[in-house]
Amino acid sequence: MNIRLALIPGDGIGPDIVSEAVRVLDRVAEKYGHSVRYERLTAGGAAIDETGAPLPEKTLRTAEECDAVLLGAVGGPKWDNVPSELRPEKALLGLRGGLGLFCNLRPALLYPQLASACPLRSELVEGGLDLMVVRELTGGIYFGAKERTEDRASDVMSYTKEEIRRIAIKAFEIARKRSCRLTSVDKANILETSRLWRATVNEVAASYPDVEVSHLYVDNAAMQLVRNPRQFDVILTENMFGDILSDEASMITGSIGMLPSASLRSDSFGMYEPIHGSAPDIAGQDKANPLATILSVSMMLRYSFSLAQEADEIEKAVGLTLDQGWRTADIFTQGTRLCGTKAMGQAVAGNIRD
Ligand code: IPM
Ligand code: MG
Numbered sequence: 312m313n314i315r316l317a318l319i320p321g322d323g324i325g326p327d328i329v330s331e332a333v334r335v336l337d338r339v340a341e342k343y344g345h346s347v348r349y350e351r352l353t354a355g356g357a358a359i360d361e362t363g364a365p366l367p368e369k370t371l372r373t374a375e376e377c378d379a380v381l382l383g384a385v386g387g388p389k390w391d392n393v394p395s396e397l398r399p400e401k402a403l404l405g406l407r408g409g410l411g412l413f414c415n416l417r418p419a420l421l422y423p424q425l426a427s428a429c430p431l432r433s434e435l436v437e438g439g440l441d442l443m444v445v446r447e448l449t450g451g452i453y454f455g456a457k458e459r460t461e462d463r464a465s466d467v468m469s470y471t472k473e474e475i476r477r478i479a480i481k482a483f484e485i486a487r488k489r490s491c492r493l494t495s496v497d498k499a500n501i502l503e504t505s506r507l508w509r510a511t512v513n514e515v516a517a518s519y520p521d522v523e524v525s526h527l528y529v530d531n532a533a534m535q536l537v538r539n540p541r542q543f544d545v546i547l548t549e550n551m552f553g554d555i556l557s558d559e560a561s562m563i564t565g566s567i568g569m570l571p572s573a574s575l576r577s578d579s580f581g582m583y584e585p586i587h588g589s590a591p592d593i594a595g596q597d598k599a600n601p602l603a604t605i606l607s608v609s610m611m612l613r614y615s616f617s618l619a620q621e622a623d624e625i626e627k628a629v630g631l632t633l634d635q636g637w638r639t640a641d642i643f644t645q646g647t648r649l650c651g652t653k654a655m656g657q658a659v660a661g662n663i664r665d
């Protein structure tokens with residue numbers, strides 16, 4: 312397969328971790344006879360420094376022409392005081408909105424090798440933890456009208472039925488490939504958008520009689536996630552609730568440096584990135600954990616290119632690397648082998664054998 316991939320390393324540790332993901336992708340491509348052509352693009356703080364804007368027109372246009380996007384991370388204290396429409400985060404929203412990536416998949420997986428990093432009592436996660444947050448990504452309060460005067464501000468939260476329907480279908484399809492359990496999270500006791508959300512999810516559910524559906528209010532869901540996370544499999548929710556719950560879900564796995572994400576639309580195009588941020592304090596020091604970005608490459612092969620065997624191969628190599636004891640500082644525990652960003656990438660690539 313010939314793949315044209317947009318690479319947006321971004322800020323902070325972004326370039327460090329993206330280099331290692333490229334190393335692993337090149338190794339898999341070599342083994343399976345694929346060719347990958349990279350388009351290096353700037354976004355976020357790096358783009359502000361270079362062009363004055365967080366998302367240059369060329370970045371969006373070129374990304375659109377590629378088959379998929381691999382992004383490191385954007386943002387950092389250097390750009391904290393720029394006007395809101397120039398913040399690095401605007402690049403992310405611009406890419407999501409501009410590319411129409413309405414479906415955000417955020418798996419929260421507890422790696423058995425890292426189980427001791429889980430902050431919950433071990434009996435709560437006995438037997439493992441593997442859930443998938445499906446977050447609506449281009450609607451709701453993030454994209455509604457915003458107003459600000461001296462002493463009043465508002466952010467509009469709005470959803471159309473079609474926006475809810477298409478994300479619900481994605482979530483039901485995913486639930487079907489997993490354990491056929493789906494929890495839709497809303498605030499239907501208060502919000503009109505949530506009442507439409509719940510009614511629409513129930514309509515879609517009628518076409519998936521094999522999937523068991525439940526509805527939870529978001530406050531209760533936040534509580535249940537730490538009380539008994541194993542009750543969940545697929546969590547379907549709107550943009551802002553998904554932002555909050557996916558951070559919570561990632562923390563209970565204890566391995567925020569390990570978790571990838573995919574942002575998809577209805578065709579095969581997607582943007583893939585680690586869920587962690589740009590960690591400017593350790594940028595360029597060969598300290599960051601590249602595994603979340605490497606696993607994002609695996610999601611890309613699976614979701615954008617239907618290369619399941621190649622995706623499995625990367626996941627297996629990551630598992631093997633952890634079995635061998637390699638740990639970056641964020642996941643290091645006594646008795647394991649501390650390593651840097653590069654050594655970790657090399658270990659994973661080396662575990663993809665002929
Ligand atoms: C995320 C981040 C972004 C969001 C920010 C950086 C705009 O928190 O991807 O979860 O709120 O969506
Ligand atoms: Mg977030």
